[in-house]
Amino acid sequence: MNIHLCKQNKKIIYSLILFYIFYFLHLSINKNSSKLFFMKKMLLAALALTGTGVAAEANMLTVNNLTPCTYTISLSGGSGTVIPPGTSTFYSFGTVNITAIKIMWGGGVTQVNVGYGSPYHNSIGQPTPTCLAPGGFYTASWAQASPSADASMVIF
Amino acid sequence: MKKLLLGAFALIATAGIANANTLTVTNLTGCPYTLSISGYGYATIGTGTYTFNSTGGVNIDAAKVVYVFASGTNTALGVGIGTPYSNTAGQPTPPCLTAAYFTASWSQGSPTANASLVIFN
Numbered sequence: 001m002n003i004h005l006c007k008q009n010k011k012i013i014y015s016l017i018l019f020y021i022f023y024f025l026h027l028s029i030n031k032n033s034s035k036l037f038f039m040k041k042m043l044l045a046a047l048a049l050t051g052t053g054v055a056a057e058a059n060m061l062t063v064n065n066l067t068p069c070t071y072t073i074s075l076s077g078g079s080g081t082v083i084p085p086g087t088s089t090f091y092s093f094g095t096v097n098i099t100a101i102k103i104m105w106g107g108g109v110t111q112v113n114v115g116y117g118s119p120y121h122n123s124i125g126q127p128t129p130t131c132l133a134p135g136g137f138y139t140a141s142w143a144q145a146s147p148s149a150d151a152s153m154v155i156f
Numbered sequence: 157m158k159k160l161l162l163g164a165f166a167l168i169a170t171a172g173i174a175n176a177n178t179l180t181v182t183n184l185t186g187c188p189y190t191l192s193i194s195g196y197g198y199a200t201i202g203t204g205t206y207t208f209n210s211t212g213g214v215n216i217d218a219a220k221v222v223y224v225f226a227s228g229t230n231t232a233l234g235v236g237i238g239t240p241y242s243n244t245a246g247q248p249t250p251p252c253l254t255a256a257y258f259t260a261s262w263s264q265g266s267p268t269a270n271a272s273l274v275i276f277n
Binding site for chain 1: 182184240241243245255256257259261263265272274276277
């Protein structure tokens with residue numbers, strides 16, 4: 001899970017979007033100036049912005065679901081509704097961070113909650129999802145170095 | 157003769173199955189680890205999935221996950237049925253990781269049930 005790369009990628013994408021917005025804005029206002037010179041200036045400005053933290057309050061969550069189940073979720077600080085089997089990625093909203101998740105099966109019949117501060121939880125004692133072996137349960141485990149760092153989670 | 161054979165089968169059934177479980181390890185990181193598994197012994201693993209059957213009539217219920225640096229020092233953690241989550245935050249970072257530490261998580265319904273262990277970044 002390329003945790004640090006992810007955060008870096010997000011910043012680069014933000015700066016590229018900013019760059020194009022400013023560039024086309026400028027083209028529409030002043031058609032006579034040197035395009036190349038302006039592009040250079042804007043590129044520098046965008047890079048500076050990236051450094052100061054356009055994405056300072058934004059992280060991402062990488063999920064690896066090793067079970068054959070699809071879960072419905074409630075995600076703190078980010079958008080997302082389901083976790084299918086396999087690897088999936090969720091991004092936080094612009095000004096908050098993802099720090100915790102509720103993982104539900106069967107519309108909330110069985111629930112597991114993990115996050116920063118409570119990194120392990122299993123569904124022992126709750127109804128077994130039909131996608132698991134009879135009497136089975138699922139476990140979610142969360143890893144996050146700080147509340148603003150990118151998080152990763154495994155369901156197994 | 158028949159009775160003896162049946163008796164032998166019965167003995168095999170109780171001794172062979174009663175105290176024996178299986179541990180499934182899934183290593184999602186790019187690192188190799190040395191595992192010390194209770195009820196099994198030592199094992200070296202790479203990335204991927206591994207299965208260990210307990211030996212000697214006991215059950216597997218805990219493991220120590222160790223990353224050994226080239227210098228011989230190590231970064232380690234322990235997980236098991238009563239301690240199902242542990243990470244190596246604060247310890248030296250293995251160079252093969254994409255994060256500052258690795259995490260190991262243990263799942264087991266009872267001390268005699270089969271166990272699973274996931275190691276991730």
